[in-house]
Amino acid sequence: MKLPKSLLLAVGGMVWLTACKTEKDETARTVFFDKSGMDTTVVPGNDFFSYANGSWVKNTKIPEDQTGWGSFYELHEENQKKTKSILDEAAASGAANGSVEQKVGDFYASGMDTVAIEKRGYEPLKAELAKIAGLKDYKEALIYMASDEINRGGVLFGMGVGPDDRQSTINRLSFGQSGLSLPEKEYYFKTDDETKKIRAAFVAYVTKLFVLTGTDSTTARKKADGILAFETTLAKAHKAAADLRDPIKNYHKLSIDELNQRTPNIDWKSFLTAMTVKTDTVLVGQPEYYQALSAALPATPIDVIRDKAAFGYIDFNASLLSRPFVQAKFDFYSKTLYGQPVQSERWKRISQNVDAYLGELLGQLWVKKYFTPEAKERMLTLVTNLQKAYRNRIEKLDWMSPETKKIALVKLDGIMNKIGYPDKWKDYSDVSVKRDAYFENVQSARIHASKESFAKIDKTVDRTEWLMTPPEVNAYANPSFNEIVFPAGILQFPFFDKDADDAINYGAIGMVIGHELTHLFDDQGRQYDVQGNLRDWWQKSDADKFTAKANQVVDQYNNYTVLDNLKLNGRLTLGENLADLGGLAIAFDAFKLTDQSKSDEKIDGFTPQQRFFLGFAQVWRIKIRDETQRAYVQVDPHSPAKYRVNGPLSNFAPFYQAFNVKAGERMYKPEVDQTRVW
Template identity: 45%
Template structure:
């Protein structure tokens, strides 16, 4: 099931990475310095551009590898986790004999082998697609199309409508069926609307890409690229922007399923749903107008165009599992053109990542057992409670919030739960049929498992123990429906958490990360959910107005930052993450300050006092080099601000930063008290 709505607020965007050649012993025992002073750029000034000052040396020493579109702390650690640690696990399993059928070891080893078996993949060509292509070619009406596209969605092929299952935003204990917009190959409607030369080039290359894919498939459809771009452009005009999608109130439209079906009288939603085994009395619709206008568009579009579009979505979905020429052309457009990645990883590296993508939790079970010390879970738990305490103190000191709303904020803060490292219970994946010589069928089997798992949840109680990330993931998230923060084992390593570093570095790193996730519970979206995870107002009207005024100022502040010529940050899209960064830094700094009360002043390290090292810790977790193409894509599609602006952006609003670095009034990294924005 595919739905463009994600209820989790994650710390970082997903990154694609290269291989690491270190030995396993280095990955597990090597001591990492708290902060490597060679990362500094001594010619820079902390008060003018803190990112350049703190990370300029690192950036010069760490150019973007050809296989990447951006390169930083997240990517390097993720590379270590996957291409050293997971690789050792996979290879160890692959060398075992007599693996039990449908055991996790058999599934991991055989899927890995199926991805590496390029001879079979080349020999089979497009044959695996034939059953689906035959059904598309046999379509003779919109009703037929609704049946075929429903069946395709069951195996992960995107179309103009998507379904998803998660907790009901207004009754978070019960899973509900959601419907949302979908079907744009370029990912976001701005790619179809902007007239700057860079975006026009992407559209031109997209047409060439589709034409080439169809030509390689020997499909004789005339002008497929232009036809598909024209259709998707019309589709994009009907869709909500990524900013509008952030509003959980406007995108929550619950209705009886029979009324939902009536929104597209010419496209049979019942058949479309039945083919996905969806059984629900109600559905939460993202945008009623989209469905009504979509019906008009589908009715007015030649059936041949709709069939062509469906063939394209099928081919694009599975391109990475098809012969080399399709795989390489898919990479050329989506990775090189759209993100500036120069070269594809080798097959072994991709096999590891593909196995992780398909069987991440079974691998995660082994990863956590081998690489996550239980002592770290206890330490992180203590850190979380420290942040909770400081957050409560910050709430009490707010001047813009009334006592009645403060009491409810405290109630929500107290109700926060957290998960650390890995799940307490593991799912059963034994129903996924994996063979060592059938890559395409393996992907289909996993997709059917995911669809079955989703539809069986509809109307059932939410499993609060379920994880939204695998243990090896270098990320963290806040889930408003569970009112929980989650920290996988993958991120609890240097530079985010370094057991050998001084407190200041760790507070600027992992504690700021923890604070970031806590603050998501009180950002523009999270603040609309109560202590039980329900979309419910707990604010007085005056307090909400005050909060909205503060966030509007912060939106305007970031909207004035130009990431690249002609590409400014979308402050409204990134407001949640920007508020979380500001909150995370604020909480972490005051938690560090609180921890030092009554103790001797920590001695400087490498010439930097603890206040300065706190901010160096913050800078090093976000250091990153990025291609211009990836930066353009991020500004248009990503709710996270570019790394440089995540480092520099919040710092002028922290008086503590100005004090730590002796920034004079008027310096670029300073703001007068009247211009500083303090939210939490």
């Protein structure tokens, strides 16, 4: 199953989150580029990110409840305030039972009722923990995990339901590598001090959760050590993050009989029956993991498997429980892994959960209040203009044959655009929400999501479905749907403002649109056809030329260094880097069609072309903590903000012309060395 490619990435409960006015600020914006954030002592051709944003970076202090600060973070914060306003109003409305307002309002109110939550402690977990303690062998443990309708597959099976990569009209049950608590496999094996500290903190966290649920500290530590050892065994069979990017090598359609033959210690027929799933065929992304799991299960003491299941259950629900559990989870996942000093206010966390569990109920209220039809129409116009610009670029490519171009243009013309919010909303009628039952409310929403997903197995794909909610500050491309999607939450300044000049809008939201369009033609997306099927539609010579150009991009980003000696992974970030390169070029071509681009009028002392590039750089005005950056380099397919600006611009002749970039400046590359793909 192909996952969507997003402009940004959510990691560790945090979103790559830009300044916008709050709902109380009715003053119309008149300035669309913040000159005060520039550092004009920097030569643009040496470091354009710092030229455009350097003073802001130097003077900005990251709030203690954040892993970073800047454009996306600020817009996310403003959107949370808007969400809070909606939820406060809904919670006080006394709306009819079962209505949208009642469900989101009572869900929020139940999460804010800390008195009731503290009083219950971990009582909501006791019955399930007793079931886990009674498991007699690994076979019973697997059936238990399959039967768990709140978290299907439990802690050992990574599952999802989505379009079959090679038959995109049909949804398949898909299995991927799983079983790890740390972000990726190298956290279990690297021997540097920072990684060893993280492993020690993980053991301490597991120990803490067992102690909080009644285990003595000595036994709890033994359980934690056993879990780490078991996960380390499983990690050996995991693919690295960069290796997960190859859609062909991660596609395996298997019958249940074939899967049983490959993994003889996992009874897949009984497993699927326990999940109440009837299917003869599944997708398995990484069979090596399940083969390793099959070998490990009978060789692992049942106590360790029970402990792994119990820890997974407590960890899965810790944020719903009393303060000691919430604090323990924050201390490890947010503070240790990502360097966030202080937990965010409770209202932010609960409003985020409303969005996570009742997203399209909240979304109905959100767009009614904060997203206008006019904004949607303006976005559709921008998207249309960007697609025209992309078509023109493809037609003029000097490295692609007419045969491949013809199919590429068919795919481009077939892209579906989704703006703001879905045309039809999801049905949450089976979700029970009570004002005094936060834990149960979340479980009801989880069961709903599981049933909704599993009902799609082997059924026709619904291409109207959205994979993000309206308030999100993000965007994505989905190759299996051949679509690009822009939630209402991102369609605000500095990405988009109806009163901004074209240079700013095309440099900002135009680049975002171009970025998502390019994802459908990046090293992964290009392998899917207009119907969203994984199919080789390229002439071999064209594919070879594309690969050669992509390898140049890999080499460029491999040479960028962050945090003194930490190198970027050009393979891991290739898709996003290609999307940034293409997005910038497409947006600039579209901007050249505007009247402003053809004028000489300066605004704030800058030409239209200069404002385009400044507007682009302003979007990436971001500063993040070292711990966060260190984690991102290992798991995030996006490059750091500085290189999302400087990387594409170093390959872009119009930038050289706009800012008179010369040989000898650090970003300068001779034209023959500039990487151009799309």
